[in-house]
Amino acid sequence: MVYWPDNRMEFLTNLLENSTMPWLTALLLGLMTAISPCPLATNITAIGFISKDIENRNRVFLNGLFYTLGRAITYTGLALIIFLGVDQLKFSGFFQQYGEKFIGPLLLIIGLMMLDVIKIKFPGFSRLTSGMQNKQRWTYFDAVLLGLVFALAFCPYSGVLYFGMLVPMTVTSASGLYLPLVFAIATGIPVIIIAWLLAYTVSGVGNVYKKMKTFELWFRRVIAVLFIAVGIYYIIRVYF
């Protein structure tokens, strides 16, 4: 099991205790979600996906922003649905129960499609999956979609942080609806930073890669394998 150093969490917990500003609390909850071992696997996949345009640092950064936008849509959308009066208890229970269950099979399917092992067309992911052969670029829209889906994958820890702490803060008044956005940005920040550092390092290694036309293809294959590995990890975790 991944064990995260307690002192980092303790530091965030101390800040959280003393936070009287809702936006700061939302930010801290987001950071705690991002660095907890639980959603780490999806974060690693996200880093791989975001840095797929490894030769272009700015693109990696923009991918990260769009990925975070996707997360923000999910977190704000769910809070809005609860705010509008859906049975909060049933709703959050559903996501806490099934959030993790769909992510494994989904990652596995996307990974296999990226490797052209299986071919299914489904809207939105068509470019993502055909990108390998056609040399077509994955779009920012794919990054948004990935963020949107990954944010839905609540694991037990992030489920409590979001539904138990952030949502109650958010839905007490309409003015609180900006909080999920802050939370989403905080969950995305570590992913953006690591992806960008990765891109910065690789592009710093030299132009030699640019001459290798196959590098990008291979890099994407590695990401496909990453999707499959993380998918299998989740399937084992949840179903066995």
Added chain:
Amino acid sequence: MKTFRLFIALLLCAPVIGCTAQPSAKQEKASENNSDKIEAYYFHFTARCTTCRTIEARAKENLESLYPNQFKQGLMTFQSLNLEEAPNKNLADKLGVSGQTLLIVKGNEKINLTNEGFMYAVVKPEKFKEIINEKVDGLLAR
């Protein structure tokens, strides 16, 4: 946010209450006057995380070490229940629980300690114990 402030306020008061309440004396009194049982529940799903298991273990451990007499006399119980098993689901519905929850129940009174557990059980176990002690003493005194 209101609950959060209240929570923080409670935390700030905790040491003061801890010093003045004399928990052991109160416990005895409570168990004499009130036969109502205290039931602690940890509801969870099949897939669990390290933090979640830690919260359950620490909650059980703390309750048993703080209130050994109540446990011996059967006045206090601790149960870990899987929400994906049908019989537990009925109880959860009755208690108004739908997700992962640490709940302490006495009669009609319910105290939800889920958030406290997730914040403190791993990084500040002694604080978690303090909160449990304070809340359960409160229930016993009623």
